[in-house]
Amino acid sequence: xxxxxxxxxxxxxxxxxxxxxxxxxxxxxxxxxxxxxxxxxxxxxxxxxxxxxxxxxxxxxxxxxxxxxxxxxxxxxxxxxxxxxxxxxxxxxxxxxxxxxxxxxxxxxxxxxxxxxxxxxxxxxxxxxxxxxxxxxxxxxxxxxxxxxxxxxxxxxxxxxxxxxxxxxxxxxxxxxxxxxxxxxxxxxxxxxxxxxxxxxxxxxxxxxxxxxxxxxxxxxxxxxxxxxxxxxxxxxxxxxxxxxxxxxxxxxxxxxxxxxxxxxxxxxxxxxxxxxxxxxxxxxxxxxxxxxxxxxxxxxxxxxx
Numbered sequence: 001x002x003x004x005x006x007x008x009x010x011x012x013x014x015x016x017x018x019x020x021x022x023x024x025x026x027x028x029x030x031x032x033x034x035x036x037x038x039x040x041x042x043x044x045x046x047x048x049x050x051x052x053x054x055x056x057x058x059x060x061x062x063x064x065x066x067x068x069x070x071x072x073x074x075x076x077x078x079x080x081x082x083x084x085x086x087x088x089x090x091x092x093x094x095x096x097x098x099x100x101x102x103x104x105x106x107x108x109x110x111x112x113x114x115x116x117x118x119x120x121x122x123x124x125x126x127x128x129x130x131x132x133x134x135x136x137x138x139x140x141x142x143x144x145x146x147x148x149x150x151x152x153x154x155x156x157x158x159x160x161x162x163x164x165x166x167x168x169x170x171x172x173x174x175x176x177x178x179x180x181x182x183x184x185x186x187x188x189x190x191x192x193x194x195x196x197x198x199x200x201x202x203x204x205x206x207x208x209x210x211x212x213x214x215x216x217x218x219x220x221x222x223x224x225x226x227x228x229x230x231x232x233x234x235x236x237x238x239x240x241x242x243x244x245x246x247x248x249x250x251x252x253x254x255x256x257x258x259x260x261x262x263x264x265x266x267x268x269x270x271x272x273x274x275x276x277x278x279x280x281x282x283x284x285x286x287x288x289x290x291x292x293x294x295x296x297x298x299x300x301x302x303x304x305x306x
Contacts, residue, residue, distance in 0.1 A: 024107035031159020033103030034064035050301035064155035097127035131257035134154030145189035168192035194254035
């Protein structure tokens with residue numbers, strides 16, 4: 001059961017049971033909303049809760065709103081302050097997932113984005129692993145990734161996640177941990193809700209933003225750490241499906257997923273079928289960074305208490 005007690009709703013922090021909307025709400029009926037997923041990590045040694053890349057997430061939320069004809073009345077600075085107020089009110093002493101949401105709130109039968117009321121809410125909840133397994137067996141989904149000219153990939157559009165849900169459900173029902181989706185051109189795009197990296201011949205390879213992938217914040221973090229800490233060359237280029245089968249290593253990354261190594265794709269071993277050294281090092285480094293234990297990247301963490 002969720003362990004949160006409050007939400008930011010209609011301009012103030014209220015008990016969570018008061019943060020409710022009508023069944024007629026436009027966003028509920030048509031998916032007309034956009035959101036962010038943000039993590040905060042509990043550092044037990046410091047007794048501190050650290051929000052990872054808070055500002056960058058709120059900046060992306062503003063960009064999503066711009067794409068969807070939404071007016072967000074709070075600046076990035078104000079959104080960051082609201083987040084801190086909410087988490088302090090909750091008094092979390094554990095890892096946390098934060099969900100800011102902008103949505104069309106009119107009780108209207110209206111398939112449009114203009115001339116509608118935009119509302120903002122935010123809640124947070126104690127949160128562990130999004131993907132339980134530490135060594136993933138995945139499949140290439142029969143569902144294709146939505147292309148940018150259908151539903152914008154660089155916006156986190158609420159309604160678009162039915163595409164992710166279909167791919168993830170197909171994978172789970174067929175005995176896999178996750179799915180990889182291809183774009184409309186047949187090239188590799190991403191996971192159901194995470195970006196993808198391959199390791200080949202000592203290089204880190206990831207699909208370009210033009211492959212209908214989310215402009216992932218964790219994607220950028222991983223690329224930067226791989227270059228600065230591991231000395232790896234990071235290449236953005238198109239990836240064919242069969243390249244998944246011959247990669248030396250592969251892993252997903254995302255705010256929810258964190259860094260998750262892949263050991264099998266479509267019943268074929270990735271490399272030797274074990275977690276590879278690059279994936280292992282990046283997963284370990286990422287875990288240290290988000291908990292404020294890597295001084296070089298401490299500025300990416302926003303403290304909640306004190």
